[in-house]
Amino acid sequence: MKNKFTYLLIACALIFMAFQKNDSEGKEKKEAGNSGAKATPVFLSATYIGEDEVYENYPLEEGEFYNPILQGTYPDPAITRKGDDYYMVCSSFAMFPGVPIFHSNDLVNWTQIGHVLDRTSQLDVHDTGISQGVYAPGITYNEYNDTFYMITTAFAGGLGNIVVKTKDPRKGWSEPYKLDFQGIDPSIFFDDDGKAYVVHNDAPEKALYQGHRVIKIWEYDLEKDQVIAGTDKVIVNGGVDIEEEPIWIEAPHIYKKNGLYYLMCAEGGTGGWHSEVIFSSEDPMGPYTPAPSNPILTQRYFPKDRENMVDWAGHADLVKGPDDKYYGVFLAIRPNEAGQVNTGRETFILPVDWSGKFPVFENGLVPMKPKLKMPEGVENKTGEEGYFPNGNFTYSEDFQSDTLDYRWIGLRGPREAFMEKTKKGLKIEPFEADINELAPTSTLFHRQMHKDFTFTTKMEYKPKSSEDMAGITCYQNERFNYAFGITRKGKDYYVLLERTEKGESRILASKKIDLDNPVSLKVQARGDEYEFSxxxxxxxxxxxxxxxxxxILSTNVAGGFTGAMIGLYATTANDAVPE
Structure with missing residues (x-):
């Protein structure tokens, strides 16, 4: 009996010790953050400050506005007009939502009204590199059926060339109509007899040299929203002069003026030899004859050390302005002092002289200036009353409004998949994907819009393991970026900076910190020099x-077609462990 009682006491003691051990392990797990719930950061605020010297040196006078009109990675602009309303779209590649769309009544003051491809049923870029996805959209208003058409090439989701349409660009766009042709950079032209045509870049039947491309035209069936089989025809072979082996004739647009048809294209590739050229014909199907004055826009002939350098100008579209004068929007770059293109290809505008037979961009064949004169009767309201800012500006966000500004975008998937508005701020639910993967990441991006800028954010966050990380990323693409944020090693919290170049990541610095309060993170750039604090x-x-x-944040170092972006970032797949 005594032995039984002793065994019972021993058993009770063992059970008690087990409970104590389990309770202790539970506390340790809770302290280590292994309780099961994700470590989810809440971003309380974010502020972007543009501080470029050029805007300090060239303050605006009465009747002036700054060029570019859209700073940061807003390339390949296309524009159309209905009455007094202008609508402009740009390439977005693997950013989501796709194809930002802007509205203006005067070509100076622009408001972003949304994105054309804002649903996953329209655009599937979930597993593509950032420079895949949506290329070179064209937008055209057809007055004969009161409908807007946006046509583009989507290098993702098996779409290829597509068109979407709407009666009102503010109220959303249709599902895509898949078009039956190869090539890139399509645009639609509506003739005054009601007929429609599609022009685009394509490969030649036999390439004569590297970069040899052609421009092809098709008749377009407005009832079926499809090109008409068998109507395709090559209307430009190679470029202005095939004997000079011109490269990358692309981004075609057709216009009609004084009974003649004009075909305007980019030529020279979207780099240092980029330009815009023009052809004319008496028939939309050609033949087209190049203008004797080509190119009509380029910056390729000037010294590389020129002040306030603008380069790579081309990929343009024309529209008649409110003063009954023509204007052209186009892409160009503003490299920093080290020759790097961190702000990417931006949207510029110039007046166009079309008093003769062929149009010519005014001051488009001399080094461009940072300021322009406004169309007569227009008041500069950029950065005010909801209009898009340019020049130097400060943009602050406390994430308390009902809607999130259109400037904030996702990558490879909808923002709504990972973000949630709370009373405190913006909660970002971390995905199990880090910033270097070809997958949707839980990152909310803002474009870098200046050579010199400061970006700060304040964040509540306590990582639960070394696989958790949240903070800021400065991102050119999945193989070239910086990640700067908070992670954990054991029971300790660390702030960490990681550089990824050519897909290889290394930790530049880390430091153990106390994390009792929200942490503020800052990245500041002065040209090529970036500082994280x-x-x-x-x-x-x-x-x-x-x-x-x-x-590594420069287009001409990292490759591709996008500019750098700054992201609010979270992951549960972090592999950057402090030493």
Missing amino acids: YALDGEKYENLGGKVSGD
Whole structure:
């Protein structure tokens, strides 16, 4: 009996010790953050400040506005007009939603009214590189059926060339109509007899040299929203002069003026030899004859050390302005002092002289200036009353409004898949994908719009393991980027800076921190020099990693077609572990 009682006491003691052990392990797990719930950051605020010297040196006078009109990676602009309303679209590649669309009544003051491809049923880019996806959209208003058409090439989701349409660009666009032709850069032309045509870049039957392309035209069936089989015809072979082996004739648009048809195209590739050229014909199907004055727009002939350099100009579209004068929107770049293109290809505008037979961009064949004269009777309201800002500006966001500004975008998938508005701020639910993967990432991006800028955010966050990380990314693409944020190692919290170049990642610096309060993170760029810093009290910032090069954030280093972006980032697949 005594032995039984002893065994019972021993058993009770063992059970009690087990409970204590389980309770202790539970506490340790809770402290280590292994309780099951995700570590989810809440971003309380974000502020972007543009600080380019050119805008300090060239303040606006009465009747002036700045060029570019859309700073940051807004390339390949296309424009159309209905009455007093102008609508402009740009390429978006694997950004989501796709194809940002802007509205203006005067070509100076622009408002972003949304995105054309804002549903996953219209655009599937979930597993593509950032420079895949949507290329070179064209937008055209057809007055004969009171309908807007947006046509583009989608290098994702098996779409290819597609067209969507709407009666009102503010009220959303149709599902895509898949078009039965190859090639890229399509646009639609509506003739005054009601007929429609599609022109686009395509490969020649036999390439004569590297970069040899052709421009092809099709008749278009408005009832079926499809090109008419057998009507295709090559109308430009190679470019202005095939004997000179011109490269990458692309981005075609057709216009009609004084009974003649004009075909305007980019030529030279979207780099240092980029230009815009023009052809004319008496018939939309050709033959087309090049103008003797080509190119009509380029910046390729000037010294590379010129002041306030604008380069790579081309890929243009024309529209008649409110002063009954023609204007052209086009892409160009503003490299920093190191020759790097971190802001990407931006949208510029110039007046166009079409007093003769052929149009010519005014001051498009001399080094471009940072300011332009406004159309007569227009008041500059950029950055005010909801109009898109340009020049130097400050944009602050506390994430308390009912809607999120259209400037914030996702990558490879909808923003709504990972973000949630709360009373405190913006909660970003981390995906199990890091910033270097070809997958949707839980990152909310804002374009880098200046060579010199400061971006800050304040974040509540406590990572639960080393696989958790949240903070800021400066991102050119999935193989070239910086990640700067908070993670964990054991029971300790760390702030960490990682650089990824050519797909290889390395930790530049890390530091153990106390994380009792929200942390403030800041990235500041001065041309090629970027600095990352943090503050635990919201005021006193401490640098991490010194000054680092922004070279990996440059288009002409990282490749592709996009500019750098700054993202609010979270992941549960972090592999950057502090040493």
